[in-house]
Every structure is written in C-alpha cells, then in structure tokens.
Amino acid sequence: MQTDSELQSTIDAITQDGKGLLAADESGPTIAKRFKTIDVESNEENRRAWRTLLLSTPGLGQYVSGVILYEETLGQRADDGEPLPSLAARQGIVPGIKVDSGKIALAHAPGDEITQGLDGLAGRLEKYKAQGARFAKWRAVYNVSDTLPSRLAVQANAESLARYAAICQEAGVVPIVEPEVLMDGDHSIDRCSHVNEAVLHEVFDALHRHAVVLEHMLLKPSMVIAGKANKQQASVSEVAARTVSVLGRTVPPAVAGIYFLSGGQTPEEASAHLDAINRMGRRPWPLSFSYGRALQEPVLAAWRGKAENVEVAQQALLKRARLNSAAARGCYAAKDEASALSVSRASPSERP
Numbered sequence: 415m416q417t418d419s420e421l422q423s424t425i426d427a428i429t430q431d432g433k434g435l436l437a438a439d440e441s442g443p444t445i446a447k448r449f450k451t452i453d454v455e456s457n458e459e460n461r462r463a464w465r466t467l468l469l470s471t472p473g474l475g476q477y478v479s480g481v482i483l484y485e486e487t488l489g490q491r492a493d494d495g496e497p498l499p500s501l502a503a504r505q506g507i508v509p510g511i512k513v514d515s516g517k518i519a520l521a522h523a524p525g526d527e528i529t530q531g532l533d534g535l536a537g538r539l540e541k542y543k544a545q546g547a548r549f550a551k552w553r554a555v556y557n558v559s560d561t562l563p564s565r566l567a568v569q570a571n572a573e574s575l576a577r578y579a580a581i582c583q584e585a586g587v588v589p590i591v592e593p594e595v596l597m598d599g600d601h602s603i604d605r606c607s608h609v610n611e612a613v614l615h616e617v618f619d620a621l622h623r624h625a626v627v628l629e630h631m632l633l634k635p636s637m638v639i640a641g642k643a644n645k646q647q648a649s650v651s652e653v654a655a656r657t658v659s660v661l662g663r664t665v666p667p668a669v670a671g672i673y674f675l676s677g678g679q680t681p682e683e684a685s686a687h688l689d690a691i692n693r694m695g696r697r698p699w700p701l702s703f704s705y706g707r708a709l710q711e712p713v714l715a716a717w718r719g720k721a722e723n724v725e726v727a728q729q730a731l732l733k734r735a736r737l738n739s740a741a742a743r744g745c746y747a748a749k750d751e752a753s754a755l756s757v758s759r760a761s762p763s764e765r766p
Contacts, residue, residue, distance in 0.1 A: 420586040421630040424548045427508050428588070428632065429671045429700050432743045433479035436735070437675070437706035438468055439512035439551065440484060448710070454719035462490045462498075467717060468710070469498055471728040475505035477735035480549065482510045482590070482704070488545040499546030510549035510590070511542045513578070517555050526567035529554050529574055532581075539585040549588035551634065552578040556594065558601045558609050558641065568616045576620035579631055589626070590673070590704070592634035593617050597678040600643035607638045607656050614664035628668035634704050635661070636677050637687055654690035658697065667698035674701070676708035681734060682751055684708035685741045692744035702742040709734050 428435070440448065445464075446456035454460055465487050468474075481502050488511060490498050499509035515531035529552065539550065554571035556563045575591050582589035593613050595606060614635065621628070638656035640647055648656070661672065674691075676684040684705055692701055703709075712734055717727035740746040 417584070417586045418627075418630070421583060421588055421627070424508060424588045425630060425632075425670045427506075428480045428549065430479045431700070432702075432739045433477055434703035434705070434735075434738055434742055435510075435673050436468065436474075436478050436481045436507075436709055437551075437704050438465055438484070438487070438710070439482040440706065441512075441516065445484075448707075448714060449719075452714050452718045458486070460719060461486065463719075463721075464717070465490065465498060466492045466501070467724050467727060468713070468731060469502045469505070469507070471731050473732055474735060475507050477732075477739035478507055480508040480510055482512055482551050483547070484512055485542075488542060488547060497546065503546060508548050509546045510551060510588075511547040512553075513538065513542070513550045513582075514552045517553075520567055520570060523564045523566045525557055525559070525562045526564050527555050527557065528567070528570050532574060532577055535578065535581050536585060539582065539587050543585070543587060547587070549590060549632075550578075550582050551590040551592055553592040553594055553634075555596060556609060556613055557596055558599050558605060560601075560605075563609065563613070568613055572613070572616040572620040575617055576624040576626060579621060579626045580624040583627060583630055588630060588632065590632045590634050591617065591621070592675065593636075594634075594675055594677060595636040597636075597639055597642050599641035601641040602644055602646065603638060603640040603648045603652070603656060606636075606640060607660055610636060610638055610660045611664055614660065618664060618666060628666055629670055631670060633665060633669055633672045634675050635672065637674055637679075637691070639677075639679070639687075642678060650686050650690045653687050654694055657687075657691055658694045661699075662696070665699070669699055671700040671702065673704035676703070676705040679708060681708045681711055682748075685737050685746055685751075686748060688738065689741035689744060689746035692742060700742075703738045705738065709738070 449456045517527040520526040520528040579589035713731045716730045
C-alpha cells in the first residue's frame with residue numbers, strides 16, 4: 415500500500431495539465447554527437463555545465479513537470495554544490511532516470527535490435543532512488559522496412575519492457591515505457607501505422623501478463639509519421655489523425671498519461687504535431703511531450719559552450735518549453751515560432 419501511494423504521488427506530480435517532460439538522458443556517444451555540432455568537447459565538466467544550464471533555467475517548472483536524466487547526471491552538482499536532481503526538484507520538476515543499457519543486434523533476427531539492462535535492475539533502482547530519482551525510462555527500438563520488425567523483435571522487446579516496468583513498480587518507481595518505431599528509412603505512413611499498432615498491442619499484452627498497474631505507468635510512443643526518406647510526407651492533420659487512431663485501438667484508458675517522443679522531428683514539427691493531436695477530440699489520457707532534441711536543439715545553438723551565453727540559452731529553452739506546453743493543451747500558434755527563434759539568436763543584451 416505504501417508503494418502504491420508512492421507511485422500515485424509521482425504520477426500526480428508528473429501529469430499536470432499542460433506540462434511535459436524534458437529528456438536529458440543522452441548517453442555518452444549521443445551527447446558527444448550533439449556537442450560536436452557546436453564544436454564543444456564532450457568531457458564530464460562540459461556535460462555538467464550543460465545539464466546545469468538546463469535544470470537551473472528560471473521558470474522551467476511552469477512548463478516541465480519531469481526530467482529524464484542519465485546516470486552520470488544523478489551524481490553531478492551545480493556550481494554551488496547542489497546535486498542536480500535536487501536542483502530540478504526545487505523547481506517542481508520530478509527527477510527520473512534512464513535505466514536501460516542500450517541496444518544490440520537481436521540474435522536470429524537480422525536487422526532487428528533488442529535493449530539490454532534487466533540484470534541487476536532492482537539493485538540499481540534502490541541506488542537511483544536514494545539519489546532522488548522517482549521515475550525511470552526504458553527504450554525499445556524498432557527498425558522499419560517491408561519486413562522489419564520481425565515478429566520475434568516485437569515480442570522480445572515487449573517482454574523486456576514489461577519486465578522492466580514490473581521491477582520498477584515493485585521498487586516504488588514509476589516506469590515510462592518507450593517503444594520507439596524509428597523514422598529512419600523510406601517506409602510509408604501506412605507501414606508506420608501498421609507497425610505502431612502491432613508493437614503497442616504486443617506491449618500491452620506483455621504488461622498485462624506481468625501484472626503492471628496501468629494507472630501507475632506512462633507511455634512514451636512514437637507519432638505515426640512516414641520514414642524520413644519517403645517522398646510522400648503526410649500533413650500535420652493526417653499525422654495527428656493516424657496517431658490518435660492507433661492509440662485508440664491499442665492503449666487502455668487506464669494508462670496514466672502519454673508523453674510522445676520527438677524521434678527526429680524538427681522542434682517546429684514536434685510542436686505542430688502535438689498540438690494537432692490534442693485538437694483531435696476524444697482521448698482518455700493526457701497527451702503531452704517527452705522531447706530531447708526537439709527541446710534542446712535551439713538551446714545548444716544559443717549556448718555553444720560559452721558561459722556568457724547561458725542566459726540567452728535558458729531563454730531559448732523556456733520559449734521552446736512554453737510552445738510545447740501550449741501544444742499539449744491544443745493552443746499552440748505557429749506564428750509564435752518567430753519570436754522563439756529571435757530570442758534564441760539574440761545576445762543577452764538584446765534579449766527582451
């Protein structure tokens with residue numbers, strides 16, 4: 415009963431109207447690629463400075479209710495010595511943690527992948543909780559082609575996601591279940607819709623088998639979008655309609671909330687799609703954002719690793735978070751992008 419109360423308290427703190435999640439859980443290789451785009455070396459100090467910038471952004475808690483952190487960040491401190499998870503919590507932002515160990519090739523399934531990290535997970539969760547984490551995230555990846563993902567990949571990843579979620583709930587940690595259907599490739603929106611539906615059906619079947627309490631978990635799915643290399647890209651309204659249709663067919667109403675990943679979309683596309691989804695009408699769950707690059711890209715461009723750019727970079731983050739908060743309530747206006755862009759490019763002295 416105490417665990418149930420703990421889980422519900424975390425769910426209530428995260429699922430606030432109009433608020434979403436900041437995904438700042440990039441692995442070492444991923445953040446190195448991001449830093450390379452701004453000519454910044456990926457060392458521990460630069461990563462600490464970057465994540466301190468994000469979590470210390472004044473007012474971020476107005477639009478962001480939770481942050482997904484990388485294991486390294488849980489042990490890092492701000493310039494004044496405050497632990498970074500505490501810095502987030504002081505803003506009303508619930509700290510969470512990525513707990514999977516990344517993906518590898520799935521045996522006997524060419525082209526498919528499986529996520530690792532279940533071994534020792536219960537013990538690691540105890541440590542992460544002691545460092546301030548209240549929720550966790552596990553990402554499964556599905557490559558898409560005419561033949562991928564295989565049935566084996568769909569089943570194996572669903573089983574891992576469900577085992578992870580059950581272990582988290584037993585530890586009093588809210589699980590975010592992330593089945594990412596990748597945008598890489600030239601597949602059609604029809605193929606993407608078919609794969610998403612098959613994946614989500616299998617995931618919730620596995621969650622049921624492992625007795626995962628749906629009211630105490632969150633889903634982080636992909637939107638239904640054609641592959642990036644496909645010449646026929648759907649309109650914003652079609653993406654929204656397809657996405658809501660798939661969710662309605664597969665996700666039980668008891669799920670506490672759905673927080674979309676941006677999955678390679680531009681910041682503007684991710685906001686426009688989320689807004690259109692929230693204008694669709696019938697939906698039993700909160701539909702919000704759990705964005706990484708779609709929130710951070712303009713911020714990185716403004717920061718460029720320089721201390722004198724911290725304030726303007728934080729304003730860029732605040733603007734992007736505000737736009738996505740509006741999208742989560744179905745009241746995003748594309749015209750507001752111009753002001754967001756101008757702020758992210760302005761120098762501190764030019765910033766309003």
